[in-house]
Amino acid sequence: MRDILHFDLSKHNTFGIHASCKRFVEIDTAEEAAAFFPSLHDTDHPLLVIGGGSNLLLTADFPGTVVRSAIKGISAEERDGKVWLRCGSGETWDDVVALCVQRGWYGAENLSLIPGDVGASAVQNIGAYGTEVKDIVERIEAVDISTGERVQIPASECQYGYRDSRFKHEWHQRFFITAVTYRLSLSFEPRLDYGNIREMLSQEGITQPTAAQLRQVIIDIRNAKLPDTKVEGNAGSFFVNPVVSREKYEQLAAKYPGMPHYMIDDCHEKIPAGWLIEQCGWKGRTLGRAGVHHRQALVLVNKGGATGEEVLRLCETVKADVRRKFGIEIHSEVNII
16 A cells, blocks of 8 residues: 655646645455554544546645555456456556456446446446447445445446446445456447447448447547547546437527537437537637637647646636537536645
């Protein structure tokens, strides 16, 4: 376990924001976590649990203790055509996806190249290209922060929704996730009907892709759309795509022919937040040292030396313009501290 006072968090947030915390603790095992949390004193609070920092915007120095999982380890059990894959919460998510594709464990390939750690995947219900992690999560192992008790939580109790879970609401800062078990398949059933996956495969002359080919196409699509955090600090998609009533969608569709949308159910439609932002003229624009990415309006970027407050000001300005033009409230996916 690492335990450091007055720690620089610049390398622990992909926006590259310069901020520090009073105390930084990195935990290597579930046993360490169970012993650590009951030992905290009032002076160690407030508490902030982070993953890889890919979904985090720091607007100031953090006055308490930041805790991060460095718990590693991957094990698999195959039976009845399924695979139960148990991963330490500190494993890098995309490394897990790469391993699954290599070993012939299917179901995660559409989630390729999503940044962050395994623990965060279960908190955020990460998703892309027609797949959400809730589709494959079996159970979560965690430590109750208030008591140090080790618990197992079935996925059915997490109330997963679109980029949402109980970990973001009533369970916020209640549990420290130590491991996640995913349920995968030994038979490959590709999901190709989301975004431009089929178009990209067709350009490569591929009609029946392998999992490796599908993973590579998704990586290529993401790399073409999203900036490299090493070049421009960002947290990937900053906003959640809004879900609106069918009545609201039809009103907007009459006014904006060709507006992209995805049917959720008979009563609701999802509208891409990036399209809404682009229609407000924000794609490629900057506000101070923060900007909207020139290829993907869903992404806010640090143009160099931006503070968290500058990024937040851009976020609120963009939200206000979307609200004014479309009457839709878009919400940030990023954890703003």
